[in-house]
Amino acid sequence: MYARQALRAATGLVRWAAVGVPTAPCPAHTTLYTCWRASSSSVSAAVSSVTPHPPSTSLQVFWKGGGSDVYPYLWLRDNCQCPNCFHSTAFARMIPLDHLHPNTSPKSVQVSETGVEVEWTDGHLASYPADWLHQRAFDTTRHTHQQCLYKLPKKLWGSELSQALPTASFPRIMADDAALLNFLTAVEQLGVVVVRGMREGVGEIERLTQRVGHLKVTHYGGDGGDNLLADAFHAASHLRQHQRQHYHMLTDTIVDFEDIGTQGSHQYHAISRRPMIQLDHDGSLDRISFNQMVRSSVFQVGVERATAWYNAMLAFRDLVCHPQYQIKYKLKAGEMLVFDNLRVLHGRLGYTSSEGARHLEGAYWAWDEVRSRRRVLSTKLGQS
Structure with missing residues (x-):
């Protein structure tokens, strides 16, 4: 999950926080499955x-x-x-x-x-x-409750979400457990929420992070102008339905992602290996790794498979870059953008210094902690 806050409209402080390791470093809803929620009174077996x-x-x-x-x-x-x-x-x-x-x-x-x-x-x-x-x-067939306890079903979206972008009140989610639960549920299901009503000044993201869990250490960051967001799960679902050969090429081919650099006095050399479209054990979409900058030039496949993979990747690129799957949002004063960094591709339009000086503040949250908080709140409020 990734969150970003604008404290002033033209000049000032911009903050972000994210859940998950970046997959794209800083582009009518369909539900992938239906949850059955059990309460103490919903089962009366004898x-x-x-x-x-x-x-x-x-x-x-x-x-x-x-x-x-x-x-x-x-x-x-x-x-x-x-x-x-x-x-x-x-x-x-x-x-x-x-x-x-x-x-x-x-x-x-x-x-x-x-x-x-x-x-x-x-x-x-x-x-x-x-x-x-x-x-x-x-x-x-009766394990849906456990599946929903583990992960909530995703609601896919396209450009129509720009007309009804989900929002949450910062003061309310800081004070009310039900509001916090609704916020976490929306982020998990839709992958993006705008938080409003944050005060100016450094420290608001840390306050929200303490309410949710703990910060996740990372060397990723970024800057830019207006936010572009695309639901990569929606694009992958389209690929699965209409271009299955490309879909299976991207789910079955292992790709190396290699990131080398320095952050302060700390040097890092991170390597991860996974398919670009990664599935969960039950075949459902788990994460998208669409990172042009750090995808390694070492590609451990044969020549024919490499060519086929590139064709599949370009077909996926065309989908996530199509306006049908994108929304654009410019943060206003006191707002923060929170999104699922393992699902939603995030890009930013160009930013010029004439728009005013800005400072970027951000953080990453781990999905394990976010889902844990959601489960605890659901139990506390009698919703699990």
Whole structure:
């Protein structure tokens, strides 16, 4: 995430903060999937019966509402929720690994009013609440809640967003947890939010950062004029639908990014290797690495694949540079631009000294910390 604040319209201080490592160093919404949010009252599972499931390495649980789910014995033993096996305050497993064996099996199993009770062959007694089991069923079609807890679904946008750019009030998100949660949710789903109502002077980004998490150390920065923003996830989705050969070339080809320089007295030589379009484990878009300046000249592929990759990259370039996928925004006094630096490509128009002196202040936030804050607030406010 990247945030940038303008404290004066023509002259003065400009600030930014970002979540994630830069991928492009300082160009009607479609939701990629739908979240199912569970609350304590949204699940009311009850067990009707249980039986060993062939080949006797798992337990089949039948629900009173119909249907059944199967749970491996090893998983059940590993995830016993008793005080000796699970720390209820730290939410951490305490069972030693040497307590697990390939032939783990129950000595007896019975249905209770609250769920399932198991006596294991090692003499250990365990109780598994029905709701707890139901939420952890080995059924990928019911794992949307966990997916949304991990990452919120993205809402794709194009030039139409310039007519309804999401905004947040700095005083409100500093004082109200619900406002902060709405702000973090919007940044995660849309990838860009303008924060308004910031005071002039150095230190406002640090205040907001302390409200969200911690600063992420980086040697990246930049300057320029008006902001150009493009939703690279939207462009990648278009490529996947209409130019699949180019899409797979960019998701399957590893590219080296090499950055060498000096910041103060610190010298750095950073190398990262990843495809330009990087996917998550489930095939969903995870990040875009579109960095012309630091893409290495060392390209460890064959000649034919290199040519095909360049053709695919240029097709992607044409998409993100098309006005259909771009918005332009000029920051006003007291505003800060916050955006997802692993998704939104950010560029700036030319800036001349005749427009007045400016100072750039910025920071990066780590997505792990931002999502952690969002989860904590969701639980606190009863929205998870």
